[in-house]
Amino acid sequence: MNSKNENLAMLCDFYEFTMGNGYLKNNLHNKNVYFDVFFRNIPDDGGFAIAAGLQQVIEYIEDLHFNEEDIEYFRSKNLFSDDFIDYLKNFHFTGDIYAVPEGTCIFPREPIMTIKAPAIEAQILETFVLLALNHQSLIATKANRIVRAAQGRAVLEFGSRRAQGADGAVKGARAAYIGGCAGTACTLTDELYGVPAGGTMAHAWVQMFDSEYEAFKAYCEIYPHNAVLLVDTYNTLKSGVPNAIRVFKEMLVPQGITNFAIRLDSGDISYLSKQARKMLDDAGLTTCKIVASNALDEHLIRDLIMQGAQVDTFGVGERMITSKSAPVFGGVYKLVAVEDEQGNIIPKIKLSENTAKITNPHFKKVYRLYDNETGKAIADEICLHDEVIDNTKPHVIFDPMATWKQKTLTNFTVRELQVPIFKNGKRVYDSPSIDKIRDYCKREVNSLWDEVKRFENPHRYYVDLSQKLWDIKKELCVANSMK
Amino acid sequence: MNSKNENLAMLCDFYEFTMGNGYLKNNLHNKNVYFDVFFRNIPDDGGFAIAAGLQQVIEYIEDLHFNEEDIEYFRSKNLFSDDFIDYLKNFHFTGDIYAVPEGTCIFPREPIMTIKAPAIEAQILETFVLLALNHQSLIATKANRIVRAAQGRAVLEFGSRRAQGADGAVKGARAAYIGGCAGTACTLTDELYGVPAGGTMAHAWVQMFDSEYEAFKAYCEIYPHNAVLLVDTYNTLKSGVPNAIRVFKEMLVPQGITNFAIRLDSGDISYLSKQARKMLDDAGLTTCKIVASNALDEHLIRDLIMQGAQVDTFGVGERMITSKSAPVFGGVYKLVAVEDEQGNIIPKIKLSENTAKITNPHFKKVYRLYDNETGKAIADEICLHDEVIDNTKPHVIFDPMATWKQKTLTNFTVRELQVPIFKNGKRVYDSPSIDKIRDYCKREVNSLWDEVKRFENPHRYYVDLSQKLWDIKKELCVANSMK
Numbered sequence: 002m003n004s005k006n007e008n009l010a011m012l013c014d015f016y017e018f019t020m021g022n023g024y025l026k027n028n029l030h031n032k033n034v035y036f037d038v039f040f041r042n043i044p045d046d047g048g049f050a051i052a053a054g055l056q057q058v059i060e061y062i063e064d065l066h067f068n069e070e071d072i073e074y075f076r077s078k079n080l081f082s083d084d085f086i087d088y089l090k091n092f093h094f095t096g097d098i099y100a101v102p103e104g105t106c107i108f109p110r111e112p113i114m115t116i117k118a119p120a121i122e123a124q125i126l127e128t129f130v131l132l133a134l135n136h137q138s139l140i141a142t143k144a145n146r147i148v149r150a151a152q153g154r155a156v157l158e159f160g161s162r163r164a165q166g167a168d169g170a171v172k173g174a175r176a177a178y179i180g181g182c183a184g185t186a187c188t189l190t191d192e193l194y195g196v197p198a199g200g201t202m203a204h205a206w207v208q209m210f211d212s213e214y215e216a217f218k219a220y221c222e223i224y225p226h227n228a229v230l231l232v233d234t235y236n237t238l239k240s241g242v243p244n245a246i247r248v249f250k251e252m253l254v255p256q257g258i259t260n261f262a263i264r265l266d267s268g269d270i271s272y273l274s275k276q277a278r279k280m281l282d283d284a285g286l287t288t289c290k291i292v293a294s295n296a297l298d299e300h301l302i303r304d305l306i307m308q309g310a311q312v313d314t315f316g317v318g319e320r321m322i323t324s325k326s327a328p329v330f331g332g333v334y335k336l337v338a339v340e341d342e343q344g345n346i347i348p349k350i351k352l353s354e355n356t357a358k359i360t361n362p363h364f365k366k367v368y369r370l371y372d373n374e375t376g377k378a379i380a381d382e383i384c385l386h387d388e389v390i391d392n393t394k395p396h397v398i399f400d401p402m403a404t405w406k407q408k409t410l411t412n413f414t415v416r417e418l419q420v421p422i423f424k425n426g427k428r429v430y431d432s433p434s435i436d437k438i439r440d441y442c443k444r445e446v447n448s449l450w451d452e453v454k455r456f457e458n459p460h461r462y463y464v465d466l467s468q469k470l471w472d473i474k475k476e477l478c479v480a481n482s483m484k
Numbered sequence: 485m486n487s488k489n490e491n492l493a494m495l496c497d498f499y500e501f502t503m504g505n506g507y508l509k510n511n512l513h514n515k516n517v518y519f520d521v522f523f524r525n526i527p528d529d530g531g532f533a534i535a536a537g538l539q540q541v542i543e544y545i546e547d548l549h550f551n552e553e554d555i556e557y558f559r560s561k562n563l564f565s566d567d568f569i570d571y572l573k574n575f576h577f578t579g580d581i582y583a584v585p586e587g588t589c590i591f592p593r594e595p596i597m598t599i600k601a602p603a604i605e606a607q608i609l610e611t612f613v614l615l616a617l618n619h620q621s622l623i624a625t626k627a628n629r630i631v632r633a634a635q636g637r638a639v640l641e642f643g644s645r646r647a648q649g650a651d652g653a654v655k656g657a658r659a660a661y662i663g664g665c666a667g668t669a670c671t672l673t674d675e676l677y678g679v680p681a682g683g684t685m686a687h688a689w690v691q692m693f694d695s696e697y698e699a700f701k702a703y704c705e706i707y708p709h710n711a712v713l714l715v716d717t718y719n720t721l722k723s724g725v726p727n728a729i730r731v732f733k734e735m736l737v738p739q740g741i742t743n744f745a746i747r748l749d750s751g752d753i754s755y756l757s758k759q760a761r762k763m764l765d766d767a768g769l770t771t772c773k774i775v776a777s778n779a780l781d782e783h784l785i786r787d788l789i790m791q792g793a794q795v796d797t798f799g800v801g802e803r804m805i806t807s808k809s810a811p812v813f814g815g816v817y818k819l820v821a822v823e824d825e826q827g828n829i830i831p832k833i834k835l836s837e838n839t840a841k842i843t844n845p846h847f848k849k850v851y852r853l854y855d856n857e858t859g860k861a862i863a864d865e866i867c868l869h870d871e872v873i874d875n876t877k878p879h880v881i882f883d884p885m886a887t888w889k890q891k892t893l894t895n896f897t898v899r900e901l902q903v904p905i906f907k908n909g910k911r912v913y914d915s916p917s918i919d920k921i922r923d924y925c926k927r928e929v930n931s932l933w934d935e936v937k938r939f940e941n942p943h944r945y946y947v948d949l950s951q952k953l954w955d956i957k958k959e960l961c962v963a964n965s966m967k
Contacts, residue, residue: 011672012650014642016683018671023685023706029692036688074675080710120692127686128670131645132653139648159497162614163812165622166651167495170615173649187611188501189494192557200499202506203610205519205819208832209512209603223506227563235835235964268837319812328811329646329802336688349691352718354751481718 010065010092011074013128018075021121022085030088030121033096035338035346035364037112038134041357044142044327048459049449051145051442052105052113053176054137055422056432061129062094063428088121095426096122099419101367103432104179104442106449107138108464111367111381113332115419120339127334136169137176139330143321144180145446149454150299152306155183155314157199159294160322173322179438181446182321183314194435201227201264207234213241217248221261225253228261229292232277237268242277246284254286262290262313270295271310278311292316298326299456335360346386350477357402362477363470367418370398370410371448378448379410380463381418385470390415401466401474408463493548493575494557496611501558504604505568513571513604516579518821518829518847520595521617524840527625527810531942532932534628534925535588535596536659537620538905539915544612545577546911571604578909579605582902584850586915587662587925589932590621591947594850594864596815598902603822610817619652620659622813626804627663628929632937633782635789638666638797640682642777643805656805662921664929669799677918684710684747690717696724700731704744708736711744712775715760720751725760729767737769745773745796753778754793761794775799781809782939818843829869833960840885845960846953850901853881853893854931861931862893863946864901868953873898884949884957891946 024030043050067075067089075081075089096118107113114134116123148156158177164170174182174190184197191198202220210216213235221228230248232241245263253261263281265273270293281289293305294316302315319325337360338346348362364386370379380398382390390396392415400406422430433441452460466474507513526533550558550572558564558572579601590596597617599606631639641660647653657665657673667680674681685703693699696718704711713731715724728746736744746764748756753776764772776788777799785798802808820843821829831845847869853862863881865873873879875898883889905913916924935943949957 008672009650011675012644012653013671014644014669014683015671015674015681016669016685019684019707019710020686020689023689023703024692026706027693027702032692034688034692071675074671080707124686124688128644128653129650132647132650135646136649136652161495161497161611162817163618163814164615165648165806165811166619166653166655167492167612167615168649168651169619170495170611171649186497186499188496188498188557189491191498192494192554198498200497201502202499203503203607204834205517205607206503206506208819208834209507209515209517209822210510219510220506223509224502224563227502267841319814323648323806323811325811328648328806328808331646331802334645336691339692351687351691358750 008068008071009061009129010067010125011071012132013125017124017127018081020124022081024120024124025085025088026082031119033117033340034120034123034336036116036123036127036334037337037361037365038114038130038332038334039110039112040330040332041109042331043109044139044324044330045146045456047142047146048453048455049106049108049462050138050330051141051180051445052101052107052134052138053103053141053179054133054172055100055103057133057137057172058130059422059428059430059432061133062098062126062423065092065094067092092125093426094122094126094423095119096423097421097425098423100422101418102420102438102441104438104445105418106445108381108462110361111383111464112365112419115365117364131332131334135330135332137172138332139324139328140173140176140322141180141442142330143324143327144177144182145442146299146456147302147317147321148181150302151315154312156181157314157316158182158185158187158321159316160318161187163319164322170322175435177321178435179442181439181443196435201229202231204231204234207231214244214247217244218252221248221252225256225258226260228253229264230261231264231266233265233267237265237273238276238280242280246281246286249286249289250284259288262292264292264294264316266294268295270312271305271308274311275309290314294318296320337362338364348473348477350474350481352478352481359474359478361466361470362474365470369416369418370396371414371416373412373414376448377450378462379413380465382465382467383470384467388467388469398463398465400463401471404471491551491554492544492612493550493608494554495615496608500607500610501564503607505564507603507607508568508571509565514602516600516823517603517606517819519599519606519610519817520820520844520848521597521613521815521817522593522595523813523815524592525814526592527622527807527813528629528939530625530629531936531938532589532591532945533621533813534624534663534928535584535590535617535621536586536624536662537616537655538583538586540616540620540655541613542905542911542913542915544616545581545609545906548575548577550575575608576909577605577609577906578602579906580904580908581906583905584901585903585921585924587921587928588901589928591864591945593844594866594947595848595902598847600847614815614817618813618815620655620662621815622807622811623656623659623805624663624925625813626807626810627660627665628925629782629939630785630800630804631664633785634798637795639664640797640799641665641668641670641804642799643801644670646802647805653805658918660804661918662925664922664926679918684712685714687714687717690714697727697730700727701735704731704735708739708741709743711736712747713744714747714749716748716750720748720756721759721763725763729764729769732769732772733767742771745775747775747777747799749777751778753795754788754791757794758792773797777801779803820845821847831956831960833957833964835961835964842957842961844949844953845957848953852899852901853879854897854899856895856897859931860933861945862896863948865948865950866953867950871950871952881946881948883946884954887954
């Protein structure tokens with residue numbers, strides 16, 4: 002994000018290029034391969050995560066190329082063949098991509114994106130695809146937790162200054178909005194993505210004037226309809242709130258303006274907000290809102306509400322923009338199949354001594370099954386790419402880690418989660434507007450049972466394998482463990 | 485970091501613009517103000533932090549402008565005066581900046597950057613300056629902990645895919661190198677900043693061939709001098725290591741090549757590395773190195789070494805690139821002084837009920853005092869901007885939180901920490917090369933006592949105030965608490 006060459010094609014682990022060069026040398030580069038993106042653990046031990054970042058993946062792939070500087074860079078390494086360097090010069094993506102739309106509730110081990118492409122291409126995409134999906138899914142998931150804790154009160158994203166880099170701030174604020182935030186302090190996120198940005202004053206504004214009263218007065222003179230006065234520069238209850246009340250009554254109430262607010266940015270928010278609420282109400286300013294912003298997260302917000310804190314809007318900074326309590330979303334990118342010369346899809350597996358870490362092989366589809374009576378999601382089922390679930394017949398699902406745990410479904414609806422994004426290198430999907438994504442996310446979260454949504458010990462949502470997929474997986478485990 | 489307008493001038497909290505517009509309206513915009521950047525807590529309860537990100541701040545300020553799209557954006561908000569919009573059109577930075585060089589060891593409450601500029605300018609800089617310094621200082625500090633834990637073994641940065649956004653990866657890898665990493669997997673960080681990038685193969689490479697043996701063989705054929713074979717795709721000790729040994733002996737040893745390695749990426753690194761070492765040695769491959777990479781951090785690396793793990797190089801991913809255990813660096817940007825019409829500097833303070841959070845007022849300097857006998861840093865002293873410490877006389881320092889704790893220094897050297905970066909809007913500082921910064925950082929860390937560097941309960945390094953500054957602070961506390 003600066004004036005220098007920052008071609009995102011180069012935001013790629015070096016080994017993708019050493020492997021790519023090797024595939025070319027071994028004539029494997031045009032072999033079609035299938036990679037799945039999936040994750041294993043839900044941040045904060047939550048019951049679900051929210052997918053985000055697809056729009057950035059699409060933009061990245063559409064722009065994917067290597068420029069002259071990049072080519073020079075590779076040449077200078079004396080590691081890559083001329084053939085490979087020529088290949089990179091003409092590089093563009095030619096494969097297929099399927100993915101769950103942004104805002105979808107997602108669960109461990111199911112493919113949230115599937116890439117079918119010639120080997121080198123699929124490899125070159127890996128780093129950025131993971132980075133974009135991991136980052137934004139992390140923040141959307143965290144933001145949604147915080148928004149749910151606020152129980153209908155607005156949550157604003159205030160974290161740019163503590164974000165991990167420029168993109169951390171800008172795309173983080175985008176993801177936070179998808180997760181349900183009402184807006185952001187980040188101006189660039191508004192300009193680029195239409196996420197509503199807002200903000201009024203910092204302590205410096207108050208300090209720039211001879212007194213707090215004059216600072217508040219000057220502000221209300223310029224922004225009578227946007228007055229959120231920061232009341233903790235000197236002393237919240239002795240100075241800040243009284244000065245705010247005085248200025249609201251002298252300057253805004255006479256004009257019939259009632260949509261003003263105060264902001265608490267330090268101290269005991271529970272106590273201060275209750276005292277401030279009483280002072281405001283006693284002064285007749287019952288419409289005055291209270292904004293609070295001081296190292297908040299879902300747990301503190303829930304506690305504040307339980308304590309009866311009088312807060313209407315929460316501004317959340319570092320603990321949301323970095324997902325402080327769980328700052329990593331562990332999406333991985335695993336080879337699940339290759340095509341042979343005849344175009345047959347050969348499933349591939351990655352074993353592990355930890356059975357939960359063994360990958361699900363093959364080109365697959367994910368279906369979500371909904372109970373027709375409640376409209377709630379019951380389970381996801383991972384199937385082979387050409388399997389169809391017939392919802393006119395009873396359908397048996399089973400736990401892949403404990404196959405004797407079975408359930409027969411009747412009266413259910415089936416929805417395929419992944420949608421086509423690229424077909425033969427051409428984009429076949431339009432990202433919805435950010436507000437549509439946000440609304441969809443809200444509906445998605447509403448389709449989950451409360452038990453899946455609670456913070457402590459949430460119910461583990463079922464992600465099952467079809468019988469056919471399970472059989473293939475078992476077979477491959479046996480075959481490969483003997484290699 | 486994509487093709488759209490991503491002017492970093494707009495990566496700015498919205499309230500900077502509402503305040504800026506207000507300063508202009510109140511004729512405060514040309515008032516010179518002084519802001520300090522400082523932090524209060526060291527990540528991971530460490531004994532010190534490392535400053536990084538200055539080069540990105542410099543690039544940002546040199547490029548700082550608002551383009552036509554940005555101007556349109558502001559106009560569309562119907563919140564800003566025409567005067568302010570005209571002001572932004574012609575905006576460029578005209579102030580002075582002082583800062584500690586990248587790689588400097590820094591401590592809580594001391595100014596690591598000081599901005600003197602007209603009020604609007606100083607305000608507009610706030611968000612990005614904090615973001616850049618917070619992010620890179622965070623990662624440099626974390627990387628340095630991990631590098632110190634490795635006790636001379638190489639540490640490589642492998643985290644791009646788990647970084648919080650593109651900049652998180654690219655600038656994070658830059659900061660990790662400053663903190664002492666030997667290189668990165670991120671190709672773009674090499675291209676942009678000259679941080680050596682490397683990498684060999686992922687599991688997909690192994691899976692693409694009919695057998696692990698063939699995969700290893702194909703790799704060594706292409707990269708005989710860069711062979712790091714990933715041995716855990718199927719079974720590390722039964723398949724991976726034996727196949728690697730076979731290929732090394734068949735293909736590389738006969739050529740006289742001895743600088744090959746294996747990489748362990750899962751399982752019990754301590755056990756596997758010891759077993760692998762024995763197998764390699766028994767096969768006569770005593771020069772073969774072992775690289776380990778599996779959710780490592782400073783504590784795991786220290787434990788591995790204590791257990792006698794046979795690891796020569798550590799690849800560290802998500803726990804370094806996000807500073808997972810402490811993902812926020814809490815730098816703040818506080819008004820410390822304003823100039824009156826006559827150019828007198830009027831100190832300003834921000835009070836807090838928590839006395840440790842009361843800001844240090846005034847335009848200041850920081851000196852580091854070194855013991856001449858050991859060469860080690862004894863304390864930092866924050867002084868008024870025109871104070872000079874005379875090291876030819878005994879010098880008394882005292883703890884600002886406990887003024888009765890005093891110490892008299894003799895035989896010491898004084899070094900000013902901040903250097904001029906901008907003067908009247910012109911850059912007067914050249915960032916050193918990344919390798920020079922990294923070397924300087926190493927010397928900086930060496931100048932600290934071991935007690936400051938330990939992970940558990942490190943000694944609190946002294947950051948003291950001069951008597952003059954202390955007197956002014958006390959005076960302002962009394963005056964402002966009565967406002």
